[in-house]
Each structure stands twice: as structure tokens, then as C-alpha cells.
Amino acid sequence: MGDPVSDIPVREGRHRKPIHLGAHFPGVNNTTVWKVPEAGSQIDFTSFEHLAQVAEDAKFDFFFLAEGLRLREHLGRIHDLDVVGRPDTFGVLAALAAVTDRLGLAGTINTTFNEPFEVARQFATLDHLSDGRAAWNMVTSSDAFTGENFRRGGFLAHADRYRRAGEFVTVAREFWDAWDDHGPHRVVHRGDYFAVDGYPVLPPGPQGRPVLLQAGDSADGREFAAAHADAIFTRHGTLDAGREFYADVGRRAAARGRNPEHLKVFPAATFVLGDSAAEADEKARHIRRLQVxxxxxxxxxxxxxxxxxxxxxxxxxxxxxxxxxxxxxxxxxxxxxxxxxxxxxxxxxxxxxxxxxxxxxxxxSRQQFVGTPESVADEIDRYVQADACDGFILVPHLTPTGLDDFAADVVPILQERGAFRSEYAGTTLRDHLGLPPVDAAGAGRATG
Ligand SMILES: Cc1cc2nc3c(=O)[nH]c(=O)nc-3n(C[C@H](O)[C@H](O)[C@H](O)COP(=O)(O)O)c2cc1C
Structure with a gap:
């Protein structure tokens, strides 16, 4: 945590932005600690259910699942963090839809190895099952390495992956949009990567299309987000880097005629809480040793x-x-x-x-927010009001209880200040995020 920087403009009064929060399921990422007795299963449904219910009780915007389609290995050895297992995204999120009511359900699905018709159908299904809570984190993934697990092997260069991703989401939108009061309409698409001629097999879900997130930091990735995404998952978590990133992607969205407020920015953030700053520091040091x-x-x-x-x-x-x-x-x-x-x-x-x-x-392994619940609440609010982001996707280090203390101790402070919702105002994830409804004409474009 940095010292307060007085010359950074901070939104105040009626210009204050609401904070948005996502709950990252601590899967096989390098911040997860799983060789401790408190670490639970990465596979049992009870783990997913616990984190989702804690997040929903705390009125989080959404639950978030990352995706890895291949065990990482290096010099012939499998990375030990990867052997805890990773079930399929749609199965997990569909099951969570049944045990939650308002929480958004965000899944990472890559655009390099799938087909747009199939992914459009899967997310429309999730949106129906959850009454309008589905979100798709569109990633392009590393190519050759992951591709070895598919029929293709490595087949797309970096820039081609984003070209394919752009066409992929365009075709997916065509399928979501091709159903109105008169029923399904034919989708005919001829492009560089996809040649599609057919009908959607179900009407779009309550949100019209899922909330679209993007994660990927290159210029191509940012342009892809500016063109298609409702929100970005980013690593730019420091105040300065966050402000730069926020301004950059806002400019890119505006250049495409979009309202930058409709492109939300969520850095990943780790956190450690203590009763005093010294206790939090000590805990943070201990956790870092467990992480590495x-x-x-x-x-x-x-x-x-x-x-x-x-x-x-x-x-x-x-x-x-x-x-x-x-x-x-x-x-x-x-x-x-x-x-x-x-x-x-x-x-x-x-x-x-x-x-x-x-x-x-x-x-x-530097944790982002380390301190007392009050100081962490202060920092989160400051980052949002300084336009470094619109909120955070919190990455706990423990499965499944890693969010418990944040929900119990930090969220009430943010709620008391009116910085974070105490009740869900709407029913869909688009409502929670303050995103405009997808236009009924089904133009498939971001409105605003
Ligand atoms: C914050 C963040 C999270 C990501 N999460 C995933 C993920 O869960 N699964 C995945 O396959 N790729 C993930 N990616 C990788 C991106 O999809 C992309 O392939 C990669 O960042 C390379 O693109 P870039 O050069 O635009 O950054 C993530 C990237 C970022 C920045």
C-alpha cells in the first residue's frame, strides 16, 4: 500500500463511484496456498458453494472462475500448484446458479480453441439458468502450449488470436441477437475464421447477452476490450499503473463511440487483514512463504x-x-x-x-492490500475514487474460506460509508454493474 498521494484527484460527493467487487475462486494460481490444514478441496462442490455464498451474503457483484486448459509443466515436471484439479467452468457455474440468487457468475472461456455457436449457446443457457447473471471472461490463452491438448497444436500467432477473438465474439453476438418476438432468425457469417450458416437453438437469456469481460494486456488486447467488452480484468493494481490503464482503455472505448463508463476496470487484488498493521504485516510475510x-x-x-x-x-x-x-x-x-x-x-x-x-x-508475492479492515476499506475506496479502477476482483489465498474475513470485516465498513451496496438493487449482473441494457433491436453493439 502506498502513502496517500495528495495531488491525485479523487471523486467526492455526488461524483463518487460505487465500488464493484468480484470473488475469484482461488484455483491453481500462484497465490493459492493449499499445503496447509485449512486448505479445502479445489474440486468439491462445497468449496465453490462456500465462496459463492459468502460473496453473495456480502453483496458482491460476481463470482469469478479462471481457466487453465493444460497443466503447466517445466523441464518435464508438472508445477505442483496445478495438481489440485480444475473442473469445467459451465458445470460449476450452472450448479452455483441453483444455490445462489443474485450473485453474478463469471466464467473464463477462451476464444482460441472453441466455436462461437457452442459458446453462445452455453452462455445463453447459463444466463437462463441463473435468471440473468452470466458473464464471459473472453481470453485468447497461450497458443502452442495449450493447443497441444487439442487437435490443433499451436496454430495462431498472438495478433491472429485477437483477430479470431474479435470475429468469435461477433459471431456469438449474432447468435444472441438472432432471436426476437418472431422467433429465431438465420445467422449467415462468412469471415476469415468462421463460416457459419444456421439458427440459434434457444432465445437469448434475460440479459440479452452475457456481461462480456476481457483479460489480456497488449495493445491488441486493449483494442479488443474497447470494441467488445463491458469490463476488463487486469493486473494493473497499483494506483499509478491503474490510473494510466483506466485512462488508456477509456480513451480507446471513447474512440469507438462508446461511453467509457460502460467499460469497467477490475484489477486482481490479494489482501491480508489483521487487528493491527503490524499483525497484518506479520501474517502477510507468513503467507508469502507458504505461497512460494x-x-x-x-x-x-x-x-x-x-x-x-x-x-x-x-x-x-x-x-x-x-x-x-x-x-x-x-x-x-x-x-x-x-x-x-x-x-x-x-x-x-x-x-x-x-x-x-x-x-x-x-x-x-507482494500482497496488494495489507492492513486493518479500516485501512483496507480506505485504500479500496481511494483507488476507485481516484479512477485507478471501478473495483477489484479479490483473490483470496485459501480455498474455500479465504474471503470470509474480508466479507465479515471490510464489507460492512464500506457499506456503512455508502461506498458499497447493502442490498442488490436489481436482479441481473448488468444491473449490479450499472451497465445499460442490451438494446432490444439486437444490434449486438455496446450501447452508450
Ligand atoms: C488478469 C488476467 C487474467 C487472465 N486470466 C486468464 C485465464 O484465466 N485463462 C487463460 O487462458 N488466460 C488468461 N489470461 C491470458 C489472456 O487471455 C491472454 O491470452 C494473455 O494475457 C496474452 O494476451 P496479451 O498479450 O494481450 O496480454 C489472463 C490475462 C490477464 C491479464
């Missing part, structure tokens, strides 16, 4: 060094050997010259007396 286990620390370095470092002691010093240049890295791809990065890491470790594991903790 010995194998995770060695894996991280191997992605820079490109060679097998399993012989090194994670609690010892960094390797003296230089990285190999033909390194193929999966997962967190690093930019830049591996030799320079390695030198930087060594300098940092030597200057601060850090072991391999301590260095990796420093590089990868």
Missing part, C-alpha cells in the same frame, strides 16, 4: 536460467552459472536478456542477503 514453496522458488529461477536447477538449495544462494540462451519458458514468460535478469537477481540477493526462496518471494 521450495519447488515454486526453483521453478521460477529455472524460467530465467533455462536449465535444471533442482540440485540447488532453495534456502541457499543464487546459482553462479549463467543462464542458457535457448531457454524455452512456459508460464510466466520473462521479457529481456536472461543474463541481465540473472545479474539483477544476483545483485539484489547479495545486497539484501536473500536466499533463492526469499528473492522469489520478493519478486513475485
Amino acid at each position: 514453496g521450495p519447488q515454486t522458488a526453483i521453478n521460477f529461477l529455472e524460467q530465467v536460467w533455462g536449465s535444471d536447477l533442482s540440485g540447488y538449495d532453495p534456502d541457499g544462494p543464487l546459482p553462479r552459472e549463467d543462464p542458457t540462451f535457448d531457454a524455452v519458458t512456459l508460464g510466466r514468460t520473462r521479457q529481456g536478456d536472461p543474463r541481465e535478469i540473472a545479474a539483477r537477481y544476483r545483485d539484489r540477493a547479495e545486497a539484501d542477503g536473500l536466499s533463492i526462496r526469499e528473492l522469489v518471494i520478493e519478486m513475485t
